[in-house]
Amino acid sequence: MKNSSTRIVFLSILLTLALSLIQCKKKENKPLAKYELELNQPDPALKPFDSSLVAPFFEKFPELKLYKEDLMKVYRNHKFNYLWHDNKGRKETAEVLYNRINSISSEGILQKVPYKEAFDSMLIKSSATDLTMELLFTSYYFFYTDKVLAGISQEKREEMGWFLKRESTSYVSYLDTLLANPGLVNKETKLNKQYYLLKNALESYQKMASNGGWDSIQIPENFKSLKFKDSSDLILDIRKRLFISGDLKEDNGSAIFDESLTQGIAVFQKRHGFLVDKTIGKKTIQAMNVSVENRIKTIIINMERCRWISPNISKEEEYIVVNIPAYQLIYIKNDSVALRSDVVVGTTMNQTVIFSGKMKYIVFSPYWNIPQSIIKNEVLPGIKKNSNYLANHNMEWNNGQVRQKPGVRNSLGLVKFIFPNSNNIYLHDTPSKSLFQRESRAFSHGCIRVARPKDLAESILSSDSNWNSDKIDEAMNSGTEKWYPLKKTIPVYIGYFTAWMDREGNLNFYDDVYKRDAQLATLLTEK
Numbered sequence: 001m002k003n004s005s006t007r008i009v010f011l012s013i014l015l016t017l018a019l020s021l022i023q024c025k026k027k028e029n030k031p032l033a034k035y036e037l038e039l040n041q042p043d044p045a046l047k048p049f050d051s052s053l054v055a056p057f058f059e060k061f062p063e064l065k066l067y068k069e070d071l072m073k074v075y076r077n078h079k080f081n082y083l084w085h086d087n088k089g090r091k092e093t094a095e096v097l098y099n100r101i102n103s104i105s106s107e108g109i110l111q112k113v114p115y116k117e118a119f120d121s122m123l124i125k126s127s128a129t130d131l132t133m134e135l136l137f138t139s140y141y142f143f144y145t146d147k148v149l150a151g152i153s154q155e156k157r158e159e160m161g162w163f164l165k166r167e168s169t170s171y172v173s174y175l176d177t178l179l180a181n182p183g184l185v186n187k188e189t190k191l192n193k194q195y196y197l198l199k200n201a202l203e204s205y206q207k208m209a210s211n212g213g214w215d216s217i218q219i220p221e222n223f224k225s226l227k228f229k230d231s232s233d234l235i236l237d238i239r240k241r242l243f244i245s246g247d248l249k250e251d252n253g254s255a256i257f258d259e260s261l262t263q264g265i266a267v268f269q270k271r272h273g274f275l276v277d278k279t280i281g282k283k284t285i286q287a288m289n290v291s292v293e294n295r296i297k298t299i300i301i302n303m304e305r306c307r308w309i310s311p312n313i314s315k316e317e318e319y320i321v322v323n324i325p326a327y328q329l330i331y332i333k334n335d336s337v338a339l340r341s342d343v344v345v346g347t348t349m350n351q352t353v354i355f356s357g358k359m360k361y362i363v364f365s366p367y368w369n370i371p372q373s374i375i376k377n378e379v380l381p382g383i384k385k386n387s388n389y390l391a392n393h394n395m396e397w398n399n400g401q402v403r404q405k406p407g408v409r410n411s412l413g414l415v416k417f418i419f420p421n422s423n424n425i426y427l428h429d430t431p432s433k434s435l436f437q438r439e440s441r442a443f444s445h446g447c448i449r450v451a452r453p454k455d456l457a458e459s460i461l462s463s464d465s466n467w468n469s470d471k472i473d474e475a476m477n478s479g480t481e482k483w484y485p486l487k488k489t490i491p492v493y494i495g496y497f498t499a500w501m502d503r504e505g506n507l508n509f510y511d512d513v514y515k516r517d518a519q520l521a522t523l524l525t526e527k
Helices: 002-028 051-060 062-077 092-102 116-125 131-150 154-159 171-180 182-186 193-210 234-244 259-271 282-288 292-306 372-385 433-437 453-460 469-476 517-526
Strands: 318-323 328-333 336-346 356-364 395-398 401-404 415-418 442-444 448-450 482-495 499-501 507-509
Touching: 051 062, 051 131, 062 131, 062 171, 092 131, 092 182, 116 131, 131 171, 171 182, 193 292, 193 499, 234 259, 234 282, 259 282, 259 507, 292 499, 292 507, 292 517, 318 336, 328 453, 336 433, 336 453, 356 453, 356 469, 372 401, 415 453, 453 469
Parallel strands: 318 482, 336 442
Antiparallel strands: 318 328, 328 336, 336 448, 356 415, 356 482, 395 401, 499 507
16 A cells, blocks of 8 residues: 555656656747748758758748848758857857847848847857857858948949949859858958958947947138137137147146147048148037048948958059049058159039059150040030131141140149040049149049149159150150150059048048038948
């Protein structure tokens, strides 16, 4: 009897334990909201998975469908074996990718990562053989490469007038490289050097924002300007503002416009594309009043533009870069600045095209073959008003076209630099030298006028034994057009950057002369 009672108690305990385990099991397997999938999890040996399970995954995660085709390519290449997991759990590559996804805002990405909260929760609960997590990792890899490395499509870039093309990259193939060597993802090689410089600047400005940024400076109604040795309570606010952004090394709390403030103003004006007059006018203060949040947006917009440039540009032996908003040309040789020159670019009605080409010729004492649009809109109306219009402008008819003769009055000046292109854009001299003294220099019909044309010619031909400074000067002033083919072509890149890190480590902001930033900002929030 005693034994029988003992057995009954023992069986009751076993039954209770069994029910308890069943309930625990049910709790463990409770689906995570609407995102958890029943994908017939494979056994711990991590055998290849059934490709038919990919379709239901994307039905549950529709925002990632954009990457379905690339995902299928990857797994076909790997015969549908797991990429991010092995028998021991998640691989190092998965952890590297997860860290990158978590810090994607530091790359200037404005969008949220789709399903991130669900992903984080599943990451804690899932097993090494969870196919949902495997497919999420692969989808997030393509999300990351799409947003951070590829950027907006070439088609959309061209809609915004950007015809600088970058070599296409297969991120399907790149994944194989990363799987073999996860550390490569941390190397700054997939994007142009300028991108990583702006990324560092973004971090700095985000820190400024987290510390409260800077206050707007109230400009008195009767304010005109402040100069060296002036005294004003306004200077206290200006000094504090410049110290926060690093233009002033220290804030000494003085209300007097002293030497240290003079230098700080000069730095600020140079960084913002102003003529450096070391005085404080309304325009300078208005630039100071642009919030740190708006400066961050500008940095992010230009990080996106950097995604559109080949990372190999800076590896070239020599190249020329023109930044339209900066009104500046830089000639790089062996990674050093050989020449820096101010330029004049196209007006808002005749915008200079953003593209690249190969400089092949220098033309001394050039004719100016006047475009049909200018003949129609300017020359013919001029002839109608004045029969001596052509002679007065040193022009002549030539095979049914109008051209301007070589000489100091020629609109192209004494030399031009040709990189053949369908846009008929080139670099050239100009007789209108006074335009280079202006702060805003968008005056041309689209071509680029160079402030230092002879210096540019000398720098380009410095290693050519056929030329020296005297011969160049003679050719420029001969009055006879002479085409000279370069022994080696020089890449020319015409770009559009309203934020740019220079070689001295300064972050520069420029006026959005063609008003393109707002459109790109909208695309970045939608893409």
